[in-house]
């Protein structure tokens with residue numbers, strides 16, 4: 709849930725989700741449609757299906773026990789280097805550094821790393837300076853520092869416990885621009901990801917056994933939708949179907965997968 713989503717948005721849903729699916733077996737045995745419905749309003753709905761598929765694999769192949777092995781974790785759906793490192797550090801207390809945007813920002817400011825350095829270097833650097841035996845506390849401390857003091861805009865450098873070591877601090881305190889900040893991402897509203905989310909949200913309201921016509925769906929997700937947008941919509945639908953997030957019936961109507 710915390711992949712690309714802040715803690716404040718996740719907190720409530722995390723509790724609700726665990727009430728519905730309290731263990732790996734329950735999640736593995738649930739229908740895809742129920743899991744996608746329960747995921748609302750988090751977005752990035754593919755994460756919900758990936759979580760369910762991972763639960764299925766863990767139940768089928770690992771007797772319901774999450775394997776304590778980073779490479780095996782990375783072979784599961786939706787688990788990349790960051791999530792695998794987070795599980796290894798937080799759940800198993802192994803010496804792995806999960807580098808989220810907060811930790812990445814702090815390291816870049818601390819060591820004065822410019823934009824020209826690729827993002828993947830952040831994880832390598834974090835792994836190098838990680839205090840052994842303290843990966844969980846170290847990572848959580850940096851994540852908290854990034855969320856409360858080393859903010860993306862206007863960091864509170866005067867309150868920062870590592871001010872004296874920070875390369876970027878003098879410039880930031882003087883009000884200058886930093887050259888370490890990640891480049892801003894493209895707008896979300898109007899993007900394909902935005903409409904993918906709108907489509908899944910519309911289908912969440914459709915009861916099991918029912919479906920939506922493509923034209924109706926188009927009008928539900930876009931006020932200015934016309935028949936000339938059908939090809940555009942179909943392409944997005946095919947992508948969602950490929951990801952297992954929707955099902956397209958022989959009639960062309962659309963529903964959540966069961």
Ligand code: SF4
Pocket residue numbers: 814817818857858859863864865866868869870871872874875876877880
């Ligand atoms: S001194 Fe400022 S820029 Fe440096 S880590 Fe602390 S809050 Fe971030």
